[in-house]
Amino acid sequence: MRYERPETIEAAIALLADAEAKSFVLAGGTDLLVRMQNDTFEADLIVDIKSIEGMDAVTQTDDGFLIGAAVSAAALSENAALVAEWPGVVEAANLIGSTQIQGRCTMVGNLCNASPAADSVPALVAADARVRIAGPDGSREVAILDIPTYPGKTSLTKGEIIVAIVLPKAATRSGDAYLRFTPRTEMDIAVVGVGINLTLDEGGVVAAARIALGAVGPTVSLVEEAAKALIGSKLDQAALDALASACSAASNPIDDKRGTIAFRKQVAGVLARRVAQTAYTRAGGK
Amino acid sequence: MSFDAAYQSKVLKSVGTRPLRPDGVDKVTGRARYGADFNMPGQLVARVLRSPHAHAKIKSIDTSRAAAAKGVKAIITAADLPDLTDGNRSLFAILDNCMARSKAMYDGHAVAAVAAIDEKAAKVALQLIEVEYEVLPHVVDVDAAILPDAPVLNDTIFTKGVEPIPKTPSNVANQAEFGHGDVEAGFMQAEVIVERSYKTEQTHQGYIEPHACVASCNTDGTAELWVCTQGHFVYRQTCADLLGLEVSKLRVTSSEIGGGFGGKTHVWAEPVALALSRKAGRPVKLVMSREEVFRASGPTSATSIDVKIGTKKDGTITAAQATLRYTSGPYPDTWAEIGAMTSFACYDLKNVKTVGIEVIVNRPKVAAYRAPSAPMAAFAVESAIDELAHKIGMDAVDFRIKNAAKEGTRASYGPIYGPIGIGPTLEAAKTHPHMSAPLGKNQGRGMACGFWFNFGGQTCTDLNVSADGTVTLAVGTVDVGGSRASLSLIAAEELGIDYQDIKAVIADTSTLGYNDMTDGSRGTFSSSMATISAARNAIEVMRHRAAMMWDIPPEDVYWEDGHAVAAGTKHGNRAPLSVKEIAAAAGNTGGPIAGHSELVADGAGVSFATHICDIQVDPETGSSRILRYTVIQDAGKAVHPAYVEGQYQGGAAQGIGWALNEEYIYGSDGRLQNPGFLDYRIPVCSDLPMIGTQILEIPNPNHPYGVRGVGETSIVPPLAAVANAVSNAIGLRMTHIPISPPRILAALNDAARN
Numbered sequence A: 001m002r003y004e005r006p007e008t009i010e011a012a013i014a015l016l017a018d019a020e021a022k023s024f025v026l027a028g029g030t031d032l033l034v035r036m037q038n039d040t041f042e043a044d045l046i047v048d049i050k051s052i053e054g055m056d057a058v059t060q061t062d063d064g065f066l067i068g069a070a071v072s073a074a075a076l077s078e079n080a081a082l083v084a085e086w087p088g089v090v091e092a093a094n095l096i097g098s099t100q101i102q103g104r105c106t107m108v109g110n111l112c113n114a115s116p117a118a119d120s121v122p123a124l125v126a127a128d129a130r131v132r133i134a135g136p137d138g139s140r141e142v143a144i145l146d147i148p149t150y151p152g153k154t155s156l157t158k159g160e161i162i163v164a165i166v167l168p169k170a171a172t173r174s175g176d177a178y179l180r181f182t183p184r185t186e187m188d189i190a191v192v193g194v195g196i197n198l199t200l201d202e203g204g205v206v207a208a209a210r211i212a213l214g215a216v217g218p219t220v221s222l223v224e225e226a227a228k229a230l231i232g233s234k235l236d237q238a239a240l241d242a243l244a245s246a247c248s249a250a251s252n253p254i255d256d257k258r259g260t261i262a263f264r265k266q267v268a269g270v271l272a273r274r275v276a277q278t279a280y281t282r283a284g285g286k
Numbered sequence B: 001m002s003f004d005a006a007y008q009s010k011v012l013k014s015v016g017t018r019p020l021r022p023d024g025v026d027k028v029t030g031r032a033r034y035g036a037d038f039n040m041p042g043q044l045v046a047r048v049l050r051s052p053h054a055h056a057k058i059k060s061i062d063t064s065r066a067a068a069a070k071g072v073k074a075i076i077t078a079a080d081l082p083d084l085t086d087g088n089r090s091l092f093a094i095l096d097n098c099m100a101r102s103k104a105m106y107d108g109h110a111v112a113a114v115a116a117i118d119e120k121a122a123k124v125a126l127q128l129i130e131v132e133y134e135v136l137p138h139v140v141d142v143d144a145a146i147l148p149d150a151p152v153l154n155d156t157i158f159t160k161g162v163e164p165i166p167k168t169p170s171n172v173a174n175q176a177e178f179g180h181g182d183v184e185a186g187f188m189q190a191e192v193i194v195e196r197s198y199k200t201e202q203t204h205q206g207y208i209e210p211h212a213c214v215a216s217c218n219t220d221g222t223a224e225l226w227v228c229t230q231g232h233f234v235y236r237q238t239c240a241d242l243l244g245l246e247v248s249k250l251r252v253t254s255s256e257i258g259g260g261f262g263g264k265t266h267v268w269a270e271p272v273a274l275a276l277s278r279k280a281g282r283p284v285k286l287v288m289s290r291e292e293v294f295r296a297s298g299p300t301s302a303t304s305i306d307v308k309i310g311t312k313k314d315g316t317i318t319a320a321q322a323t324l325r326y327t328s329g330p331y332p333d334t335w336a337e338i339g340a341m342t343s344f345a346c347y348d349l350k351n352v353k354t355v356g357i358e359v360i361v362n363r364p365k366v367a368a369y370r371a372p373s374a375p376m377a378a379f380a381v382e383s384a385i386d387e388l389a390h391k392i393g394m395d396a397v398d399f400r401i402k403n404a405a406k407e408g409t410r411a412s413y414g415p416i417y418g419p420i421g422i423g424p425t426l427e428a429a430k431t432h433p434h435m436s437a438p439l440g441k442n443q444g445r446g447m448a449c450g451f452w453f454n455f456g457g458q459t460c461t462d463l464n465v466s467a468d469g470t471v472t473l474a475v476g477t478v479d480v481g482g483s484r485a486s487l488s489l490i491a492a493e494e495l496g497i498d499y500q501d502i503k504a505v506i507a508d509t510s511t512l513g514y515n516d517m518t519d520g521s522r523g524t525f526s527s528s529m530a531t532i533s534a535a536r537n538a539i540e541v542m543r544h545r546a547a548m549m550w551d552i553p554p555e556d557v558y559w560e561d562g563h564a565v566a567a568g569t570k571h572g573n574r575a576p577l578s579v580k581e582i583a584a585a586a587g588n589t590g591g592p593i594a595g596h597s598e599l600v601a602d603g604a605g606v607s608f609a610t611h612i613c614d615i616q617v618d619p620e621t622g623s624s625r626i627l628r629y630t631v632i633q634d635a636g637k638a639v640h641p642a643y644v645e646g647q648y649q650g651g652a653a654q655g656i657g658w659a660l661n662e663e664y665i666y667g668s669d670g671r672l673q674n675p676g677f678l679d680y681r682i683p684v685c686s687d688l689p690m691i692g693t694q695i696l697e698i699p700n701p702n703h704p705y706g707v708r709g710v711g712e713t714s715i716v717p718p719l720a721a722v723a724n725a726v727s728n729a730i731g732l733r734m735t736h737i738p739i740s741p742p743r744i745l746a747a748l749n750d751a752a753r754n
């Protein structure tokens, strides 16, 4: 197995494009290094992207934020402007693992590992974030939702690397939040995760909403019905009930070692209510 | 010299203090050497091929392609570990578990092993071994295994312990009954009866260090084994038996141990590593992966238990009965029997009956786990006790106090108790501030008692006084929880010297006489007894040496405060001789000074604890958080109180994990779904509050300082204490452990629907 640490994105792409079938991008390594312990894991090439210029930078632009692919969760929480504008995204990334893991792990790694339970992904979907991809055929930008296609699979093609996450400028009177359910307090995998982003009108009525569910289907999903349940409301009981029902209904989980179908559907609704209230408060609603 | 182990009340100087443990710095700086930290020149790497099937006939194993692969030096199958067990069924079970013979009995059962020049070559070789299986029907659930239509896993098993012996084989290996009085008559007198069935899932000891060893067989019939174990002498005996080695020619050295909790009382990998080394003619290192640890080592029994208890309204229990079904994995064992013995050990009962039923299933062979079998029985019994107390409107502590066993009580499993701690721990619980602390919304408090037998056993210790007067103490019980510190305190106390002047080590099997392993909470109990005896023998030697130095009769020299003192006035006012002075002169007074001790430590007093738990339940998600937890336990005498507290806390933490989240989850194919710490959820630090402890000291009459073992009892009450707390928080009886969020939420939903 070959380990490379290129300093330019072009070099990284070239390495991957020319490589044998079994090659991997390495960011924080908190998924990849664990997988490498498996007896069945094989790799010919590992391309570490942490030395590529700009990968570890969070840049505030006129349109929002550009978050380099190698930025760790811990670094996100140290960026005051980002925390102020996207508290839900930052809190989601900082639920990953533990303090030690957060010092290494990245949101892009979280996304590309393509686990349905990835914590930062529902928050990124709710925020309507996009990713910037560089590859042998040039660059493209796609929505977060379009990256994971199935547990463990992404839509990235050979030689493609995600270089950054593009977070839009948060709308006035908006707030985002993320909540997950795990049996333990930390070092655990989400049994259900809910990300939400609400925008209010001047009267405190929900004008726009994006609600994404994690761990209750093969990939993270954006729930239109849940958004409809909240739009036009001030999060009254009826709206919250409709939100919970919509999230439970949209959940399409499996029975497995982490939870039952019935449990996950019910808790998706419970978390949606709770996270909606947090986002509403953050958006300035009362 | 005869040794008097009877308790003598006296003021102690070193015992009861809290110095740092001698192994602490090495452990926190990473210098300590664990099982996998040992290496030998020319060493090969071993890997084990394991059955992917829960139950399958092994039709053939073809190793020829693997043997031809690059870097492969030896491959073994059951043929290389032939059956030398001579009708000894429990030894055969160990052998068959190390390497499956005709059938693979569980997902993860070893079927072959490879030694190669490196990890990669070994991995490649594993993939080249061709095993032809005939998959057989399997059963993993304890209740399903005893249904009439269950596949019979071993057609040579006819239930033992029932009359007449059945004519057809079944998965019930044996049945054992305990008790006294007439339970039917007792239930007739009862005014209130609780009768319920409970279930607990299988858990693993969860030690952080996986099994690891390095084995080296020489052509002259000698062999060496460096291994992480709780009992190197026992490993030596078992490995020698299985491989046909002479016991004294196998030298076993125990490494530091990263947790065992009973799981390292049993060999898995060691005979395999030795057999590979014998075949390859080179040292072989075998380290199990975490997945292998879960699939193929350890676990405790899964259980299903029926309890019936009757009481008068004044709180007098009139009869108690329990039927306990425990899985033992694929081989007969005695886990249900032990569970049946412990069930009602906390109570003074006129009429009591327990039946233990041992059930064979397609799961890994069960090994001891801290007070093995007792936590599940306590869960069922203490849940029923709690429910009864509620039903008759009596405080749960008072109800237990009223029925608690005491000195003179006939235990439900037979013996008459001497002085015991159950009553005092209950009284302490009653007055503990925790008991009266206010509770908030969705919060509940539970309490429970627990019992463990404790064990003594064969023990051998050497104490050597060096020329500078410092002392080395060589013991043969592996230090699993700070015993080197405790034993040094004991030696310091006896000799009258400083703790700092004693260096305790765990001797290997070639340098000390046989020792039973560190199990049954015996480490400090029995090795301290042997240390006291060895120290007194050394003092005897030093007394004689002092007499020689002074040229007076030895009868006129006595030992006091670390010094030889000349008695009376007839020898003038001689200044007492210190250990240092006597040691410095040893070369001229008869040579090295040492004390030895070989004994069977009898009378390891039984142990009791009472635990109190506060929990908060989120009624919308079923999530729970332990808010406060208190352990009250009798230590006899706490030699090193900090490490006694550590044992109390550690047992409680493990019990809490078992109660709330830990479980083996099998798929319908009989494969283990969660062989890793991500989905086998032991508690993390932030899941637990600081666990409060209260040490009671009710001296054990059979130990010079009154010491009782403290290592195991602390895991007995938590399952019940947590279950009672949850049940009290949500107003519903939780009868299935672990009480995970999905189970709590399902129970709340059911209650809401009805």
Ligand SMILES: Cc1cc2nc3c(=O)[nH]c(=O)nc-3n(C[C@H](O)[C@H](O)[C@H](O)COP(=O)(O)OP(=O)(O)OC[C@H]3O[C@@H](n4cnc5c(N)ncnc54)[C@H](O)[C@@H]3O)c2cc1C
Pocket (backbone or CB within 6 Å): A024, A025, A026, A027, A028, A029, A030, A031, A032, A033, A034, A049, A069, A095, A096, A097, A098, A101, A104, A105, A106, A107, A108, A109, A110, A111, A112, A113, A117, A118, A119, A120, A156, A160, A161, A162, A163, A187, A188, A189, A190
């Ligand atoms: C102890 C522990 C606890 C954990 N807890 C959680 C948790 O609570 N929640 C959670 O969601 N996850 C958890 N994880 C999983 C993991 O930490 C996260 O998924 C993390 O975000 C992965 O980021 P990384 O940078 O370490 O990824 P890496 O391991 O470096 O990469 C992950 C995958 O993404 C690919 N990749 C990485 N960067 C790029 C890129 N720029 N372009 C294309 N492909 C790329 C890699 O090739 C690899 O396949 C945990 C892991 C551990 C070890």
